[in-house]
Amino acid sequence: DQQVKQNSPSLSVQEGRISILNCDYTNSMFDYFLWYKKYPAEGPTFLISISSIKDKNEDGRFTVFLNKSAKHLSLHIVPSQPGDSAVYFCAASARGNEKLTFGTGTRLTIIP
Amino acid sequence: DGGITQSPKYLFRKEGQNVTLSCEQNLNHDAMYWYRQDPGQGLRLIYYSQIVNDFQKGDIAEGYSVSREKKESFPLTVTSAQKNPTAFYLCASSIVAGEKQQFFGPGTRLTVL
Numbered sequence: 001d002q003q004v005k006q007n008s009p010s011l012s013v014q015e016g017r018i019s020i021l022n023c024d025y026t027n028s029m030f031d032y033f034l035w036y037k038k039y040p041a042e043g044p045t046f047l048i049s050i051s052s053i054k055d056k057n058e059d060g061r062f063t064v065f066l067n068k069s070a071k072h073l074s075l076h077i078v079p080s081q082p083g084d085s086a087v088y089f090c091a092a093s094a095r096g097n098e099k100l101t102f103g104t105g106t107r108l109t110i111i112p
Numbered sequence: 113d114g115g116i117t118q119s120p121k122y123l124f125r126k127e128g129q130n131v132t133l134s135c136e137q138n139l140n141h142d143a144m145y146w147y148r149q150d151p152g153q154g155l156r157l158i159y160y161s162q163i164v165n166d167f168q169k170g171d172i173a174e175g176y177s178v179s180r181e182k183k184e185s186f187p188l189t190v191t192s193a194q195k196n197p198t199a200f201y202l203c204a205s206s207i208v209a210g211e212k213q214q215f216f217g218p219g220t221r222l223t224v225l
Contacts, residue, residue: 004154006154009152032212034212034213036216041121041200041218041219041221042218042219043116043118043202043204043216043217043218043219044155044202044216045216046213046214046215049212049213089154089155091155093212096210097210098143098160098162098206098209098210098211098212099157099160099170100155100157100212100214101154102147102154102155102156103154104152104153104154105154
């Protein structure tokens with residue numbers, strides 16, 4: 001039972017354009033969401049997070065949007081740069097629970 | 113500088129042998145975690161530890177064992193009971209239990225021949 005879903009296994013975007021990565025969840029107890037970036041043969045690194053009391057969080061080129069009614073969040077990267085090419089994982093957590101539930105990841109390729 | 117160390121980066125073992133993966137952190141974090149990543153899948157939690165001398169099973173603990181004798185160390189043993197041990201193993205830590213942001217090590221790729 002996949003509680004966090006990233007339905008696009010891969011995405012290609014032209015350098016300088018906007019990259020939009022999507023994530024859906026089914027567990028209504030999730031109240032905190034994170035995005036991680038992962039290069040091959042390395043551990044994931046934290047990018048940005050959002051609490052369910054917000055619908056948007058911004059950090060430089062990265063913005064995460066949360067639509068609680070749709071149980072959907074998205075990560076926007078603008079402008080996209082070649083170094084953004086990586087696998088992006090969405091993760092979710094419920095209140096009072098330290099466990100993170102990860103999606104299957106989306107491989108983003110930025111085309112120069 | 114502070115971080116999480118996993119060694120070795122690549123590990124090969126014969127089927128039926130137990131193998132222990134190392135994870136060390138000098139971040140002074142209380143909580144530590146072990147995940148497994150398989151191709152096309154997300155990270156799945158194997159075991160986690162909130163404090164020294166305490167640990168809990170994650171979603172896929174069967175065939176694995178852990179210990180937490182020191183705050184900075186959380187080794188994972190992949191036993192012969194694990195039916196499909198070949199995978200990429202990731203160790204993570206967080207400042208305290210319940211802190212959502214976890215910091216990851218570089219991972220160990222285990223191949224069982």
